[in-house]
Amino acid sequence: MIQYLARRLVLSLVTVMGAVVLSFFLVHLTPGSPGQLILGSGASQEQIDALNDKIGWNESLVSQLTHYLAGAVQGDLGESIIDGHAIGPDLSARLQITGTIAALATLVSAVFGVLIGVVCAVRGGVTDRLINAANGMALSAPPFWIGVVLVYLLAVETSLFPATGYVSPADGLSGWLASITLPVIALAIPGIAIVARTARVSTIQSLAQPHIQMLRSMGTPPWRVLFVHTLRSASVPVVSVLGMQFVAVFTGSIIIEGLFGLPGLGQAASTAVTYHDFPAVEGVVIVASLVVVMVNLVLDALVVLLDPRVRLA
Structure with a gap:
């Protein structure tokens, strides 16, 4: 297991480095320069060049990248x-805000998605068909549209x-919960549908396995067969799926x-790209990439623990 996770760690570090280098060159390929955006259209070319020289924008790309790394x-x-x-x-x-919302949305997706999926697999019939239809509707609705509906109905x-707006937990727990509830629900609804469908199919397949059938025939209590x-x-x-859901929500x-109106990493990335703030862009890429690879490493470890056959694949 250690060797397997070590290989995954090396691959993750290579992924982070690749993302940083790629984003660095993409920022520099974007038309315009920081001097133009900061000084505006009224500035002379000499003023723009002087500012670009001051912040190091006119240095070679290799020199800028090496210095930054x-x-x-x-x-x-x-x-x-x-x-x-x-x-x-x-x-x-900002990471605390984005990470908290992504984690809570994933947790809500896990709890309700697994519950719904297991109910569909066990009950079947009309219940299964109705919930599957609702899941299809949830999957077809983008989080932004769900958020707009929630704002209209609940705000x-x-x-x-x-x-809109964000309240820090330090300023009051009730205000913080109120400020993140709608974003979490908007992000969790499609996730619940995805997790529910996955849990339904997996549970049906597991119930059909020979050892499960044998446990049933031996008189094992139904709750133990299902939950254990x-x-x-x-x-x-x-x-x-939950790991991919967290990554999708986070990124x-x-x-x-x-x-x-949440001051998270997404807002920081948008502002940095708009103003060619390449140190900020690189910082967002590094932080986001590290979070993604760490989540993937934890996911790999959990999968190996649940199914040791994976490490041999």
């Missing part, structure tokens, strides 16, 4: 070329939750954060 390895993500603030502490605070019409033996056998695909947070 040397600092990043030491934990220094540099400073924003827009306002000079330190990028590391800013992204750390505008009933005032149960704030439409069947669900463990069916858990590998569900765990894999795709920019739209939801924009809709609900």
